Amino acid sequence: MAAAMVLMLSWIASCDGKISEEELEGLRSIAATGRSEASLNAVIEIALSGRIADLQLACEVLRELDAKHRRLMLQMAVGMALEDGVLTTAEGHIVRFIADVLSQSPAELDSLFREMTGEAFPAPADPSSVEWWVGRQQRSRSRESNRESDDSTRAVPPPRTAAPDMRRLRDLAALGLDEDASVEQVRDAYRRMAKVHHPDRFASLGSEAVKAAEVSFRRIQAAYERLVGA
């Protein structure tokens, strides 16, 4: 079961072509708890290669979970998709697929996502349409212009250099927030996410899940502390 969970989570982590440090850390802790640390690299390789037979086997193993554990597994999948702060189109597709494997309805997925981020599960983007690319470009431009014109009005103190700016954006994304979020919004998001990711909730799913939740919880806590300057 642990190997199947790690494989599916690795697939989510690697679907953008690379596995970030945060994602790797989460996978390592799950693999270490499941005594499959040695095979983690092999599992990640399988995930990167996307072999259908292996992924199918993992899905069939996950189907053996009971209703409660299915929801927790889906929560782990959403957490892994949001690990780097951005839900890409490919990650969205995989999360939807895992929800179907675990017999979770769109409403249940949406409810879970709201619980974790405070927002609805985004509608699937269409990278095969010109309109989506045009919209993406416009969003990017308006974000740039807002950043230049409205630095003084930000609730969260602005960064002094480019590197901290990226760090701050990732911290906000970890809490499911936009860059314009106020301190109050950061606090609310932290309270909500800390409740959702608390390791105690995952005790019944096994030690691997508890370990993964601990990693997510620590990441949220660190992001919150950096943002509010505690």
Next chain:
Amino acid sequence: MKDLYRRIGLSSQTDDRAAIERALSSSSNSNPASVRAARHILLDSDRKVVYDRTREIVLRIGQLRANLGLSRAPNGLATDCGDFEVCPSSPSRQPRAVRPRSNGPQGQRRPDSSRRIGRWVALVITTVVLCLGIIGALSKDRSPRTSRGTFSSPSSLGTPASWQQPSATPIYTTPQSPVESRADKVRKLVKKRLERVGIVLDSSTIDVAVEKLIQGRADPLPATGVLTRNFYGEGVSPPGDHDAARQ
């Protein structure tokens, strides 16, 4: 999400820019919307990387959904990835083909010619089978049923021996053709011979004569002598005469 490669006529994903441009120019008239999207995305390296990566994931998910019986699962239906759906019964791992469209709104697909022919063949076969079934049922209804040789209902099936028909007697008998009785034959023959010799009698007289003749009596029409002579032949006595001679 659409499979732009297939929509412009390429069989698979490629990094060959020249091949993409050739495909775009060859399908520019037939499929303008997809060609516009493909030109915008596949000829721009940054966009192509993002599109290709997402396409690979969606392609795998399509195959996994087919293998796991999740092609019609609710979360998948919300994604509008029809181009990447895989037929579950298909031995091939390729998604179903997408043909470029000449007109119409984006996102609709037309079945290819083989699928269309297959549908027609299936329709014709179904119609023929239905017609044969109806004809068979009608002919059974017309046939008189016998009380013997009826089949057991499936719920009452017993041992294999009881599945056999109770006897070699056919279950249904064909309608019997009317068998001419001997009297009718004689009547016809008498009438014919009387006409030949120019004697005209009414039918009731003929009936009485024929009946007597069959019963073996002497010439029922002694006045004419025609019947005995012509029916039994010259010099041949009717059965009644032999019996009378013995007595």
